[in-house]
Amino acid sequence: MSCGSTPGQYRNxxxxxxxxxxxxxxxxxxxxxxxxxxxxxxxxxxxxxxxRDWARDVKTHLLTHLDTYLEEAxxxxxxxxxxxxxxxxxxxxxxxxxxIIREHGxxxxxxxxxxxxxELQVNPHLExxxxxxxxxxxxxxxxxxxxxxxxxxxGPAIHKSLEDCRELFHERLGTPVNAEPDELAAAARxxxxxxxxxxxxxxxxxxxxxxxxxxxxxxENEGNIRLSTSLPRVHVAFVGIExxxxxxxxVAGFVQLTSRAATGQPVGNYVxxxxxxxxxxxxxxxxxxxxxxxxxxxxxxxxxDEAWEALxxxxxxxxxxxxxVYRQTGGHAYGWTYSGPIGxxxxxxxxxxxxxxxxPHASSLCGACxxxxxxxxxxxxxxxxxxxxxxxxxxxxxxxxxxxxxxxxLAQRPKLFNTAGAIMRRAPLELGGRALPIxxxxxxxxxxxxxxxxxxxxxxxxxxx
Amino acid sequence: MSARDRILGRVREAxxxxxxxxxxxxxxxxxxxxxxxxxxxxFIQLFEAAGGExxxxxxDAVAAAWVIDFVSKYDxxxxxxxxxxxxxxxxxxxxxxxxxxxxxxSDVGISLAYGAVAETGSLxxxxxxxxxxxxxxxxxxxxxxxxxxxxxxxxxxxxxGKDLPSAVGLHSGPSKSADIGQILVKGVHGxxxxxxxxxxxxxxxx
Numbered sequence: 001m002s003c004g005s006t007p008g009q010y011r012n013x014x015x016x017x018x019x020x021x022x023x024x025x026x027x028x029x030x031x032x033x034x035x036x037x038x039x040x041x042x043x044x045x046x047x048x049x050x051x052r053d054w055a056r057d058v059k060t061h062l063l064t065h066l067d068t069y070l071e072e073a074x075x076x077x078x079x080x081x082x083x084x085x086x087x088x089x090x091x092x093x094x095x096x097x098x099x100i101i102r103e104h105g106x107x108x109x110x111x112x113x114x115x116x117x118x119e120l121q122v123n124p125h126l127e128x129x130x131x132x133x134x135x136x137x138x139x140x141x142x143x144x145x146x147x148x149x150x151x152x153x154x155g156p157a158i159h160k161s162l163e164d165c166r167e168l169f170h171e172r173l174g175t176p177v178n179a180e181p182d183e184l185a186a187a188a189r190x191x192x193x194x195x196x197x198x199x200x201x202x203x204x205x206x207x208x209x210x211x212x213x214x215x216x217x218x219x220e221n222e223g224n225i226r227l228s229t230s231l232p233r234v235h236v237a238f239v240g241i242e243x244x245x246x247x248x249x250x251v252a253g254f255v256q257l258t259s260r261a262a263t264g265q266p267v268g269n270y271v272x273x274x275x276x277x278x279x280x281x282x283x284x285x286x287x288x289x290x291x292x293x294x295x296x297x298x299x300x301x302x303x304x305d306e307a308w309e310a311l312x313x314x315x316x317x318x319x320x321x322x323x324x325v326y327r328q329t330g331g332h333a334y335g336w337t338y339s340g341p342i343g344x345x346x347x348x349x350x351x352x353x354x355x356x357x358x359x360p361h362a363s364s365l366c367g368a369c370x371x372x373x374x375x376x377x378x379x380x381x382x383x384x385x386x387x388x389x390x391x392x393x394x395x396x397x398x399x400x401x402x403x404x405x406x407x408x409x410l411a412q413r414p415k416l417f418n419t420a421g422a423i424m425r426r427a428p429l430e431l432g433g434r435a436l437p438i439x440x441x442x443x444x445x446x447x448x449x450x451x452x453x454x455x456x457x458x459x460x461x462x463x464x465x
Numbered sequence: 466m467s468a469r470d471r472i473l474g475r476v477r478e479a480x481x482x483x484x485x486x487x488x489x490x491x492x493x494x495x496x497x498x499x500x501x502x503x504x505x506x507x508f509i510q511l512f513e514a515a516g517g518e519x520x521x522x523x524x525d526a527v528a529a530a531w532v533i534d535f536v537s538k539y540d541x542x543x544x545x546x547x548x549x550x551x552x553x554x555x556x557x558x559x560x561x562x563x564x565x566x567x568x569x570x571s572d573v574g575i576s577l578a579y580g581a582v583a584e585t586g587s588l589x590x591x592x593x594x595x596x597x598x599x600x601x602x603x604x605x606x607x608x609x610x611x612x613x614x615x616x617x618x619x620x621x622x623x624x625x626g627k628d629l630p631s632a633v634g635l636h637s638g639p640s641k642s643a644d645i646g647q648i649l650v651k652g653v654h655g656x657x658x659x660x661x662x663x664x665x666x667x668x669x670x671x
Contacts, residue, residue: 027646031647034647046495046496047495047497058488060486061485061486061489065480065485066476066480067473067476070473081631088468136654138644139642142645155644156644160646162646162648163646164646165645184645185653188653197569213626213629215629221641222640222654222655223600223655226596226655227601230592230596230632248626249623252492252617255618256585265637266515267586267587267635267637269641269655270636270640271634271637272632272633273622273632273634275629276631279631282631283546283593284592284595285596295475299472299475299479302479303475
């Protein structure tokens with residue numbers, strides 16, 4: 001994974017980010033507070049409780065009838081002239097893409113922002129195949145120039161400041177050192193316009209897919225998705241199997257709710273509703289549209305009696321924006337594509353439980369995410385669910401199990417407890433970290449507080465407390 | 466067994482013991498505040514709030530004159546296929562024909578919308594008109610007939626759903642992004658100016 005880290009390194013990466021890149025916390029906090037304020041305003045204009053109930057119920061209905069809707073969508077897409085592929089794993093999805101590239105002799109591709117394509121690691125694969133691939137969402141373009149993965153579902157580059165962008169564009173596109181955001185965007189537009197006009201292949205994800213019409217719905221603000229799915233002669237859309245909704249009229253509700261939850265807009269600036277390749281009476285548009293339906297662990301989540309509810313997710317990012325833990329570090333520390341609260345509850349399905357640890361612990365269980373989720377996913381409950389599963393599977397960190405045992409033994413022996421406390425207060429924690437293996441991980445990630453001179457019990461007896 | 470059958474098999478296995486839930490019925494767009502104003506007013510309000518521009522006419526000849534005057538300061542104009550048709554006006558004027566260019570080289574694109582949506586402040590763009598003229602020029606002028614403004618998005622989609630083209634685009638304002646330092650910029654990839662030319666339901670059409 002191009003993140004450079006894995007979920008297993010979360011604690012160290014989170015600590016490192018806060019210590020070494022304090023500007024990330026500033027940028028991420030500023031952006032997420034803005035996103036959330038916009039959501040609050042947009043939700044106040046509607047009967048948001050009713051919208052959320054409706055959306056939860058449609059998705060629950062969909063998921064409990066997923067097999068029949070998948071078959072309906074497939075039949076409809078084929079009737080529309082699109083080609084449908086099924087991918088069990090990321091490798092399968094990439095192999096399907098490679099087949100399309102070989103068949104059409106594709107040399108260059110433009111990509112619309114797609115979290116699934118990040119999950120599948122499409123870009124490194126395209127590079128291996130010798131295809132020039134260009135991310136066209138402005139945020140993704142910035143990250144591609146930097147060689148970084150996105151750090152937020154909706155705003156992939158929110159961890160970068162205006163200064164970061166000025167420096168990058170000055171180096172790579174020759175803009176003035178103090179260029180205004182308008183000038184920077186214009187430079188990107190000019191550079192990417194050439195790529196749009198030259199590309200043979202457009203790659204997108206899919207926010208929703210209507211089973212009754214075989215429609216792929218995509219929401220965006222820049223127009224790069226409309227261009228990526230309109231100009232190149234071949235369009236490949238990667239769509240997770242859970243992205244289905246029963247009807248095109250359901251899409252009407254979901255694009256609005258998702259937009260309001262994500263950015264506070266009544267609807268994204270551009271919504272593309274794609275049925276298939278261009279028809280005879282249409283002057284332009286792709287000649288071939290391929291839809292790759294991707295499982296990659298989603299059926300594993302569906303089989304879990306509690307965690308299947310996470311498959312309702314519409315990827316709006318509202319739970320990231322409200323999360324006090326996410327705000328401290330941004331998304332990179334989580335070590336995989338989907339960060340924040342939602343990432344922690346879908347990781348065990350997609351990556352496996354062991355590979356996902358300790359992400360279900362990367363939360364204070366404050367519950368803010370459940371309060372804002374537009375499809376009412378019980379995120380804190382599912383975090384606890386995975387924590388329990390991890391303990392049952394023997395995946396809880398040894399230090400944690402050992403530490404709890406030691407504490408329990410001490411707490412039952414008052415004299416020993418007091419003696420241990422006295423030692424701890426005198427031994428500086430940094431040294432203690434080396435002396436006590438249980439604490440080494442803890443102190444590596446944190447600045448140790450000054451120990452108190454007296455124990456709580458002493459202070460209590462002296463009447464100080 | 467194919468990948469398709471294995472995936473569907475796993476889905477069925479996962480759902481075997483799961484209680485099936487019913488569909489809750491159509492989306493109602495439920496609002497906290499009453500919205501009794503006419504659809505065209507609601508469309509204009511949202512479209513302008515998103516940075517779009519609106520001009521209204523109840524006379525086709527006046528509308529055509531406005532568009533011709535508007536493009537007079539530009540050198541190259543591309544016209545969508547439908548925008549040349551009988552519904553729209555002014556398309557045959559020599560001022561426009563002389564400036565006709567490919568969308569990739571045009572300053573202005575002129576299209577005809579299928580209709581619009583009041584609930585979301587969106588123009589409904591269909592591909593029969595040509596997608597490139599809707600997306601490539603930095604300025605996009607769109608004819609809209611007020612009688613084709615749907616109050617709700619689901620109504621528009623359900624009407625369109627009877628004969629769907631290959632792709633529909635809802636355009637709800639000029640192209641924008643806040644990806645650079647969370648500062649809003651316009652015209653990133655799509656048109657930076659989006660102008661809806663509304664033609665009244667009751668009007669003089671010559």
